[in-house]
Amino acid sequence: MPRPIEALVHTDALAHNLARARAQAPNARVWAVVKANAYGHGIERAFEGLRAADGFALLDLAEAERLRALDWRGPILLLEGVFEPRDLELCSRLKLWHAVHCEQQIDWLAMHKTHEPHRVFLKLNSGMNRLGFPPAAFRAAYARLDALPQVDEIGLMTHFSDADSLRQGHDGIAHQLAAYDTATDGLAGERTIANSAATLRHAGRTAHDWVRAGIMVYGGVPDFPEHDAAHWDLRPAMTLRSKIIGVQQLQAGDTVGYGSAFTAEQPMRIGIVACGYADGYPRHAPTGTPVLVDGRRSRTIGRVSMDMLAVDLTDLPASGWGSEVTLWGEGPHGARLPIDEVAQAAGTIGYELMCAVAPRVPIRSA
Numbered sequence: 412m413p414r415p416i417e418a419l420v421h422t423d424a425l426a427h428n429l430a431r432a433r434a435q436a437p438n439a440r441v442w443a444v445v446k447a448n449a450y451g452h453g454i455e456r457a458f459e460g461l462r463a464a465d466g467f468a469l470l471d472l473a474e475a476e477r478l479r480a481l482d483w484r485g486p487i488l489l490l491e492g493v494f495e496p497r498d499l500e501l502c503s504r505l506k507l508w509h510a511v512h513c514e515q516q517i518d519w520l521a522m523h524k525t526h527e528p529h530r531v532f533l534k535l536n537s538g539m540n541r542l543g544f545p546p547a548a549f550r551a552a553y554a555r556l557d558a559l560p561q562v563d564e565i566g567l568m569t570h571f572s573d574a575d576s577l578r579q580g581h582d583g584i585a586h587q588l589a590a591y592d593t594a595t596d597g598l599a600g601e602r603t604i605a606n607s608a609a610t611l612r613h614a615g616r617t618a619h620d621w622v623r624a625g626i627m628v629y630g631g632v633p634d635f636p637e638h639d640a641a642h643w644d645l646r647p648a649m650t651l652r653s654k655i656i657g658v659q660q661l662q663a664g665d666t667v668g669y670g671s672a673f674t675a676e677q678p679m680r681i682g683i684v685a686c687g688y689a690d691g692y693p694r695h696a697p698t699g700t701p702v703l704v705d706g707r708r709s710r711t712i713g714r715v716s717m718d719m720l721a722v723d724l725t726d727l728p729a730s731g732w733g734s735e736v737t738l739w740g741e742g743p744h745g746a747r748l749p750i751d752e753v754a755q756a757a758g759t760i761g762y763e764l765m766c767a768v769a770p771r772v773p774i775r776s777a
């Protein structure tokens with residue numbers, strides 16, 4: 412028998428969350444962002460739930476090939492553009508749209524031989540200082556692209572650093588929006604500036620032409636804990652679940668796991684779950700990280716080890732060996748444990764937990 416751990420991908424939840432992105436931005440088209448193997452859900456499985464998207468955005472050319480292999484004929488956008496000149500051949504062949512964020516990518520395009528001109532999105536560095544042309548160089552880059560026979564339509568793109576919160580105590584997007592408006596004023600082209608956080612919190616100011624919905628389609632909340640999944644009406648697209656494969660009775664003074672990091676203060680009963688950091692569960696999740704046992708809330712105890720972790724069964728007398736443990740997502744009897752809560756307890760974000768589910772965990776659609 413295989414280890415009882417598995418990840419479920421909820422196709423209906425993906426479709427629901429995608430519809431939520433549409434409802435937030437009714438006048439825009441929606442890129443479903445499926446980079447990082449669809450945030451750990453698997454491109455092929457995620458595609459089942461996201462077919463209604465207007466396009467798919469990702470980074471990896473191999474992932475773009477996988478989408479075309481699923482017979483997706485619509486738009487695919489490479490969010491970081493190409494990494495070397497010969498990537499452009501694949502763009503021509505698979506009709507990939509690609510971001511252009513640096514001079515090198517324009518040089519490569521200028522030398523590229525193609526029958527079909529490419530559709531590109533010119534990326535502005537509006538203040539995040541990751542990728543993109545600085546405002547002072549943006550119009551010159553646009554003019555260079557515009558003059559190339561290899562380029563057909565030019566879209567305009569930027570990315571926010573603080574759409575999920577305030578920035579230094581002020582509106583999170585105002586300074587970047589101002590830089591973007593100035594740099595792109597009067598330039599023709601479709602625009603895409605909103606990620607999930609901007610789509611949820613600032614749709615009125617950012618949801619033009621195309622929004623790029625990533626974490627929200629997977630049911631993760633970009634501005635947790637200010638808002639939670641119920642507030643935004645998002646459903647978990649992933650459940651990570653396993654079972655209790657051992658039970659221990661503790662006396663006061665007994666310790667649990669490596670480093671004896673947990674000491675029982677009174678008699679307790681604990682369950683040992685077949686899930687550890689080699690499955691992608693965060694090793695830094697401290698004692699007290701929430702879990703569901705048979706759909707009831709409990710907490711982890713002691714250090715997470717490679718293949719196992721411990722949970723408190725003291726107040727769950729009906730649970731024991733063989734009980735179902737929900738690490739995040741949908742539990743039995745309609746119980747739910749948002750990934751954002753687990754992430755917060757472990758000092759990280761839902762994004763990281765989804766992406767980190769290990770290859771040894773079998774994933775199936777549910």
Ligand SMILES: *Cc1c(COP(=O)(O)O)cnc(C)c1O
Pocket residue numbers: 444446490570605606607608623624625626627633
């Ligand atoms: C990952 C990414 C997104 C999606 O961000 P979410 O916060 O997951 O919605 C959008 N745009 C770019 C450029 C990205 O890299």
